[in-house]
Amino acid sequence: MTMLDWLNDEQRALRDMAATFARKEVEPLANQIDMDERTPDALVAKTAELGFYGLYTPEQYGGSGADIVSVCLVCEEIAKASPAFAGMLTVQIVLCPKTVELLGTDEQKERILPRIASGERLMAYSQSEPAGAANVAAHLTRALPDGNGWRLDGSKLFCTQGSAQTYLVMCKTRTQEGAEGYGCLIVEKGAEGFTVAPYEHKLGWRGTNTGPIAFDNVRIEPDDVLGDILTGGFSHRAANHANLLAHVSTSIGCAQGMFDKTLEYVKERRLYGRDMAELQPVSYWMAEAHARISACRALLYDTARAFDAGTMEPGAGSVCKAFIGDTCFEVCAKLLQLWGGSGIMDSTGVNRYMRDAKAKNIAEGASEMHYAIIANQLFTGVPSLVRPAAVVKEVA
Ligand SMILES: Cc1cc2nc3c(=O)[nH]c(=O)nc-3n(C[C@H](O)[C@H](O)[C@H](O)COP(=O)(O)OP(=O)(O)OC[C@H]3O[C@@H](n4cnc5c(N)ncnc54)[C@H](O)[C@@H]3O)c2cc1C
Numbered sequence: 001m002t003m004l005d006w007l008n009d010e011q012r013a014l015r016d017m018a019a020t021f022a023r024k025e026v027e028p029l030a031n032q033i034d035m036d037e038r039t040p041d042a043l044v045a046k047t048a049e050l051g052f053y054g055l056y057t058p059e060q061y062g063g064s065g066a067d068i069v070s071v072c073l074v075c076e077e078i079a080k081a082s083p084a085f086a087g088m089l090t091v092q093i094v095l096c097p098k099t100v101e102l103l104g105t106d107e108q109k110e111r112i113l114p115r116i117a118s119g120e121r122l123m124a125y126s127q128s129e130p131a132g133a134a135n136v137a138a139h140l141t142r143a144l145p146d147g148n149g150w151r152l153d154g155s156k157l158f159c160t161q162g163s164a165q166t167y168l169v170m171c172k173t174r175t176q177e178g179a180e181g182y183g184c185l186i187v188e189k190g191a192e193g194f195t196v197a198p199y200e201h202k203l204g205w206r207g208t209n210t211g212p213i214a215f216d217n218v219r220i221e222p223d224d225v226l227g228d229i230l231t232g233g234f235s236h237r238a239a240n241h242a243n244l245l246a247h248v249s250t251s252i253g254c255a256q257g258m259f260d261k262t263l264e265y266v267k268e269r270r271l272y273g274r275d276m277a278e279l280q281p282v283s284y285w286m287a288e289a290h291a292r293i294s295a296c297r298a299l300l301y302d303t304a305r306a307f308d309a310g311t312m313e314p315g316a317g318s319v320c321k322a323f324i325g326d327t328c329f330e331v332c333a334k335l336l337q338l339w340g341g342s343g344i345m346d347s348t349g350v351n352r353y354m355r356d357a358k359a360k361n362i363a364e365g366a367s368e369m370h371y372a373i374i375a376n377q378l379f380t381g382v383p384s385l386v387r388p389a390a391v392v393k394e395v396a
Pocket of ligand 1: 125129133134158205365367
């Protein structure tokens with residue numbers, strides 16, 4: 001069954017290259033990434049050699065300037081082998097560099113982007129706090145004026161890629177004149193007063209450390225403010241939307257990877273003296289899983305194509321995240337059932353798909369949060385959960 005027949009030759013070639021890379025280089029390491037809870041440096045290096053880190057970064061900064069459809073194709077293929085590794089990639093390929101590209105000065109872009117595109121350095125994006133990731137009005141981390149710069153204090157949760165060298169930190173801010181807002185700051189590992197907590201074990205999306213980071217009187221120079229000090233934390237929506245689509249492509253890859261392995265298993269397995277596939281519910285569940293994954297793929301790539309064309313409907317990213325995230329988790333959970341006890345054993349290497357699908361379902365905003373955004377869009381015309389005005393009010 002063909003889908004995405006509108007892809008151009010370049011996009012097809014990139015997808016094929018990613019599929020080969022996933023099969024040859026990622027798949028053999030995927031269980032180890034999950035069990036050891038870390039990604040081997042050699043795999044990070046091989047990914048860099050293929051230029052994947054710079055996929056979405058403009059050519060002038062060392063990337064290849066591909067569109068988001070291409071990024072989704074690559075991330076989906078890699079997620080079929082390791083949804084965990086693919087999840088880490090979206091942050092490196094899309095979220096961090098796109099935020100710098102949208103908000104940065106020429107100097108900041110020159111300083112940061114080529115090193116990220118080449119894979120020489122890893123980046124992290126940190127917004128979540130104990131009060132709730134999206135509950136920005138209640139965030140406590142803040143940068144207060146100190147001479148011509150700022151001092152950053154507070155702590156963040158769930159920072160993916162805690163082993164990164166460069167961190168983008170969203171926090172409350174105040175200008176020297178007393179105006180208040182929500183900004184985006186660049187903090188380098190090793191800055192005095194900046195600490196990254198030790199590795200925290202997690203259910204899924206292993207292979208990258210996701211945990212708390214803290215700031216104690218960390219000096220922020222004016223050159224390390226990304227965008228406007230009062231609005232930088234809000235004004236890179238295009239980076240968030242693009243990242244949401246890339247993230248969702250890894251949910252689809254996750255469900256497809258689980259499906260492919262399950263199909264192989266069901267075809268081989270004999271039960272009660274006959275082929276397992278002859279049990280009617282089993283064959284129907286496989287057909288249903290295939291239909292649901294196909295529907296998710298159609299929705300994602302239609303939305304990604306509109307994003308690239310600049311015609312994406314407001315709230316469409318949330319529709320993708322909520323619907324596809326939920327569906328792919330349900331599909332993985334159902335498919336795991338077909339493995340019986342074998343699926344529960346780590347040795348078969350399939351229960352990680354269900355665990356990764358659940359982590360993806362929560363990360364980048366739980367479904368309910370995205371449904372709240374969609375509901376706002378439907379009832380007020382504004383596809384937003386938190387509005388800047390509300391935050392400024394609470395700061396004051
Ligand atoms: C593996 C992983 C990696 C992550 N990486 C990062 C990262 O790199 N940087 C970063 O900043 N954050 C990161 N996060 C945090 C992630 O974005 C948040 O966990 C997610 O957005 C949910 O926020 P929360 O945990 O604060 O849950 P809460 O906001 O406390 O929500 C708890 C639950 O309440 C319900 N809920 C929430 N909002 C609503 C609503 N509006 N209406 C109805 N119900 C609602 C949902 O069921 C939700 O699961 C990561 C999380 C995970 C699991």
